[in-house]
Amino acid sequence: MEKARPASLASSDSVRVTNPGGSSPFVLTCDHASNFLPAEFGTLGLAAEDLSRHIAWDPGALPVATRMAQALDATLVETRISRLVIDCNRPLDAPDLVPQLSETTAIPGNAGLSEKQRAARIALSWQPFHTTIERIVEERLARGQETRLVSVHSFTPVYKGRDRPWHIGIIHDEDRRLASPLISALKRLAGVTVGINEPYSPADRVYFTLERHARSRGLPCAMIEIRNDEISGETGQRKWADLLTGIFSDLEPEEATRPRSHSVRKSVQSAS
Template sequence: METARPASLASPETVRVTNPGGSSPFVLTCDHASNFLPPEFGTLGLAAEELSRHIAWDPGALAVARRMAEALDATLVETRISRLVIDCNRPLDAPDLISAISETTTIPGNVDLSAESRAWRVAFAYDPFHAAIEDVISERQASGRETWLVAVHSFNPVYKGVPRPWEIGIIHDDDTSLAAPLIAALRSRQGLAVGVNEPYSPADRVYHTLEFHGRRRRLPCAMIEIRNDEISGEEGQQRWAGLLTSIMRVIEPQSRSASVGAVGTQMDGDH
């Protein structure tokens, strides 16, 4: 187990903000962008190959988010530390904030952590990520700029032995001002399996970043989940980034005309 101490000089900054002055109303987040473990964590007791799995990050999500941000001239806020250290997309009181078991894998370095070690991880990685998002939004609001939050994630094709048929899922709560046009545009693509609040929903505590930073400000929010076998290589990453960018460019004027924070009707398939 690590003791509470400052990050080593070999550790990178734990959060990166790209294009903070982007002209787009979209602000993208990538909450599980990296599988990097700073040296002081070792491998948390895992075999090195385990760190390439979804338990450590969202494979492919950052590559898609970066392409989207560049094409849209949008701001991107990304984590640079593995979710195994701390999951920045969970409430601080969530049981899986620092998982001792992820999916079916025990994380030895996360078992029986002291309160001091948990608090240090919050200060090390969690707080800087959320402070960066707060800073971006506050600056935009101070200058009167619209802000629409979109979180980019990926999910496993099979979870605990159960196949997941969706190629992409759009997660939302009562606010559908962004989610509804995204879902409609994706469903118009013939043969594309689109999940609505699948494979996760806000009830699974996966909506924390958007809820905390967006919903309390009545900002439009939506979460994009792409099945990670679709974006395991550059071709798939480019294809999905291109599709989502083209859709977001079309829905931008629609969302501009909608009331910020409008509460929409729940869509078919919602939990």
């Protein structure tokens, strides 16, 4: 669990923006940055060891995203409350917006919530996260600043008993402008196994933040998933942040087939 946090957070503190005036075209998001549970939620009925697992957050993702933001002079938007309270990468009508089961672990404290309790969680974390991203993107577009959205996640090496061989996965939908050159650059790295829409794809309904804020505006976007044993310590976090920073510094989106913007699709499910 993260240290040096207050026992609870107001909605105004549940999202953090690093480098809001960043000059980079990239805006980074870290949707599952923290495993922090405000005091009012207790442990949600979970054992302490469960709160450090991938079901509570994306381990290692925030240090990677933070180092990238610093190196690229990019803006970073992060959640500061665990996905166990509410998953900010899900639409409001998703069955697992407030997950009652993650992988094979039941979450007792999320069972049988009233509409009032559910609304309180939305107001605490989900709404501030998306309102903040929307404000940042709209302000950038209003001043004519080029904007590309990248969401940084991590995934567990074994899920429901199945090994995942990829070191990194790039998730994209039909808009490949950012994903294609990123995948090509990663494939040139020796010893790196790259997943293309692995371990998840938009069909698994894990693309909500990018659909809502990038695809709806016709902006280039991609989702990065790094296997969390690769970034469990500072050495691995630095390695991957620096590799990605080097690639992103030279990255230009492909322009051949620029998809039109589309409305946000309804999504559901899946824990990294």
